Amino acid sequence: MSDPTQLTALAAAREIALGRLTSEALVHALLERIDARNDTVRAWTYLDRKQALAEARLRDSERPRSPLHGVPVGVKDILDTHDMPTGHGSPIYQDNQPSQDAACVALLRDAGMVVMGKTVTTEFALRNPGATRNPHDPTRTPGGSSSGSAAGVADFQIPLGIGTQTSGSIIRPASFCGVVGYKPTHGRIMRNGMKILAESLDTIGCMARSVNDANAFASIMEASPIQRLADVGPSPSFAFVKSPAWPEAEAGSRSAVKEAVDRVRQAGGSVVEIELPPVFKDALEAQDVIMTYEAWRALAYERYFHLDKLSVALKQAVAAGGDHTRERYDWARNVQATCKAMFWQVFQKFGAVLTPAAAGEAPKNLAYTGSPNFNRLWTMLGVPCVTLPGLVGPAGMPVGIQCVGAAGRAHETLAHAAWLEGALQGRLQDHT
């Protein structure tokens, strides 16, 4: 058969269920790919080849426990694993061996999936980058904070990776690396065993190579039945929103949006540009207040006992949180609540919102994971977001296009994203 590293997760699981592939053979092929590419991409912070193969063999000995049985996953290294160290991207936790799995990790094991290893995160999922490089150009950042999961999935080292997002840590690296990134509705995947950064914002999600894979994997981590994505009909309606960060949009994202809009229309869909209501003008500031206020407190142990082991970048990133008053935080949470209530009032006649996934192509800078400003609003709203690959910028690097929906309407959002994925693939087929 053809190279199993190229299979989507659902396709691989199907081959395994049909007896045409084993989980062990799949893991073996992925390990070969990692061996060939690891010096360049550096997606992993922990990988024990024997352990991964042993877990795959265990899965091969079982009857399928789910539609993703036997599929290996990369786990972002801020999620506890009872059998692998968990470093949080920080020297403070260099030798940290948790005694439990994060709830989402246990749920994927319960579904017969294989934990391949731990993927690189920035320091506590904030700004300070890890070792990972963009697989399409190793002089560029993969984005952060879910750097290793995005790069690993993009480089065919793993079909699925867990990511988390507090500002733009799933959607941005997915966009930079050219994979599907999915941030579910806030609070739907439980965070027991995750290193909390800002609990009003932190959201567990995933990297995948198709919307269907993302839907299946997220459903497993949510412990909900996997539902086949609904057909959105021949002419779905999208609202295009520039978002408060639009002035930062680079050529890559401007042309990606234009191409996506063209492609939606060619495929029969409609796109109407919409302005955000005035209350959204405070959204980015409010998100920053919430994040820094909460993160400064959440990292109290590290600040008190290990200040010398925190990076300057991290200390700078959360410093404002120590200065914000409770009243300022209350203001920010009120902006959040108001924007949440307004969002779907404005957009409810549309199937989904189209908006840039990032400012543009991945910066040519390994010390900077890029701006999260095209993601922070949507994270604050707690709404489901999907970024889709298929478009490229002026330097030939991937540029994502983001599909956003209403809180609690993740299925509808994913269904629209799947339709758009088809429309974008049609475009690519026209040009190749």
Next chain:
Amino acid sequence: MSDPTQLTALAAAREIALGRLTSEALVHALLERIDARNDTVRAWTYLDRKQALAEARLRDSERPRSPLHGVPVGVKDILDTHDMPTGHGSPIYQDNQPSQDAACVALLRDAGMVVMGKTVTTEFALRNPGATRNPHDPTRTPGGSSSGSAAGVADFQIPLGIGTQTSGSIIRPASFCGVVGYKPTHGRIMRNGMKILAESLDTIGCMARSVNDANAFASIMEASPIQRLADVGPSPSFAFVKSPAWPEAEAGSRSAVKEAVDRVRQAGGSVVEIELPPVFKDALEAQDVIMTYEAWRALAYERYFHLDKLSVALKQAVAAGGDHTRERYDWARNVQATCKAMFWQVFQKFGAVLTPAAAGEAPKNLAYTGSPNFNRLWTMLGVPCVTLPGLVGPAGMPVGIQCVGAAGRAHETLAHAAWLEGALQGRLQDHT
């Protein structure tokens, strides 16, 4: 000087700051009290006398870092401590030594407070009781899940204890043991390093022997400045709400409410009985759906790897969570959101709500921590709750009275609770 175990936390810290008491002497006196009473009360799951004294001496060598400098605290054993084991009330975590402190624990250390030891929790803060007994009658439950913190504070073994509440786990044991219990607004004390049970509900708070102590301690855990409680004026206004659980109210709580209302009026305040709007009829059911749906998922690791080490009571308590559909959970979260929005619309002309803290006196049953039904609505709303001691039931056991406010108006709620505390103490003085 008089027995330091009888001091409130603020009074003890004042004595320490003035050089009339040392943290070491205070810890020593508390350890003597524990030695005398531990066989009866059993509040502690971990206590290392040398370690507590050494930490106290360290604090004695410093200049005061906060108005609670040198004051020892009992930490509920679902909160991580980097220097003490953390058992979550479960044999699964018998040897669990976290590598970090929970954020709230680090914040109290940063304030110069002393971690005395870990206090007994029910299994994962759910129903299955630990070893603790009610200090007023060891044949009765201390309530749960924050059993050890409530009993320890009531028995003068510790001036302050950390509790957490998902249904009624702070207010109910505080009521049963006759101490002040304070559940702040949901989300104000960060939960990094806490064993999550149901993240839409879990709230960190405290047990104390005065409202001022609770205010100071919670402010430290929130990393906010300690504000002196405002004077609510001579005639504060209360709304009395029976709550959906009223049919369960026993003689002790019925008479406590009546006495509290009388006392408020005698002291110059007003009380008006108010009915909850019809939407609240679904509140208890919705809270149960949210809790079981989330807890079943949060405990995925324990269910998958250690099912045989979970108690029957725990498995029963979360079983429904595995059956609820996502749609059912969405329904419950919508009820929660609607009730939150309605609550203060109805009560905004009042300073606070008065309502029972528990069904009545502590049950004479060490296998049952009592019903949380007088707490579940308020926990679901995420609003600040304070229970006050001072009233007694027909068997002479403590019965609390609960003061509830609006989310984000914790200060106002505490100020009203402090006024009520004074009014109740006045009553007691009349009768003794």
